[in-house]
Amino acid sequence: MPNQGRPMRADARRNYERLLAEARAVVSEQGTDASLEEVARRAGVGIGTLYRHFPTREALLEALLRDRFDGLRAYAEELLGADDPFGALVAWLHRIASGTAVYHGLAQAMMAALQDETSDLYVSCHGMRAGGRALLVRAQEAGKVRPDAQPHDVLYLAGMVATAAEQSPGDTSLHDRLFTYVVDGLRTR
Structure with missing residues (x-):
């Protein structure tokens, strides 16, 4: 601000x-x-x-992203008390994947912010990532998510679902199909 x-x-x-x-x-x-x-x-x-x-345009987009990241952090904190750790993680990832798809081009900006420690967004991004990490660890400790799943990999997967769906706007079910594949791949076998 x-x-x-x-x-x-x-x-x-x-x-x-x-x-x-x-x-x-x-x-x-x-x-x-x-x-x-x-x-x-x-x-x-x-x-x-x-x-x-x-x-600048970037400053406006950063404000939109910062708002989004702060909301995702708060949502993760809210979900930490859920009875179903896997369902909580899935709900949080779904919000990332579907929310990122709302703005064409935002998935790439979000992924860049996740990597750039000098970005003004990094603090908000770090808080969002910490919330997601806590949800992932909780689901892993409950035996619901494969133990080799890494927090940043899971975030990238959610962002890639949004990016892929953005590239195929005519396929309205692509987002949901890809998200289902990601979720299924996270489950323990």
Whole structure:
């Protein structure tokens, strides 16, 4: 968030939140190359206001990703108390795979953030990864997931499901089929 050293004025905070909400909608419709002018127009602000909050397209996408990563971390924490460790892991992975598919091009940006320790997103990404790791370990300790499954591999698989489905938009069941294969491959035999 901009100006993290000092609190935002109420109107600036409203503009920021409105811009993020409209960016989610526009990027969902048009992909990560969406028109920034359209985002500003829908938010009811000028393009200068958008650029004050998000100086680049990457900054806007990072804000969307940071929001997503923080939500995935919170969801993982919520699922840690579930009675079914395997079901909890699957629910979390499904949210990653299906949520990433919402924005065309986001899967690649998400995978890049998972690797770049210098990225502004890394802290949020690290929290999300830690939540997923805890769910995976819990499912492994319950004997439900193969012991050789590595946390980063499982995240890559979920991201690859979204990327593959993105490449075949005419096959509406591809995402679900691929996700089922990933889940089946994680189960202990």
